[in-house]
Amino acid sequence: MMMWPIMMSGIFGGWGIVGMILMFTFWILIITGIILLVFWLIRRVSYPGKDLYYVDKAIEILKERYARGEINREDFERMKKNLS
Numbered sequence: 001m002m003m004w005p006i007m008m009s010g011i012f013g014g015w016g017i018v019g020m021i022l023m024f025t026f027w028i029l030i031i032t033g034i035i036l037l038v039f040w041l042i043r044r045v046s047y048p049g050k051d052l053y054y055v056d057k058a059i060e061i062l063k064e065r066y067a068r069g070e071i072n073r074e075d076f077e078r079m080k081k082n083l084s
Contacts, residue, residue: 059080062076062080063076
């Protein structure tokens with residue numbers, strides 16, 4: 001019971017500003033994390049199981065192989081269908 005007045009007095013008063021800064025930083029990090037999580041979830045729901053960058057890159061490689069004559073038209077169409 002006697003500790004309460006000591007803790008509320010000037011003994012720990014120097015932590016007031018530091019504590020407020022730490023608390024502000026903590027909440028900013030929490031809010032930023034929640035916002036990033038929401039954006040990540042929206043992206044995953046919009047494009048489930050596919051990352052558009054890698055699909056586009058794979059199709060570009062497939063087009064290059066077709067242009068070089070490594071694969072024929074049927075293989076190209078079949079592989080393109082599998083990717084999309």
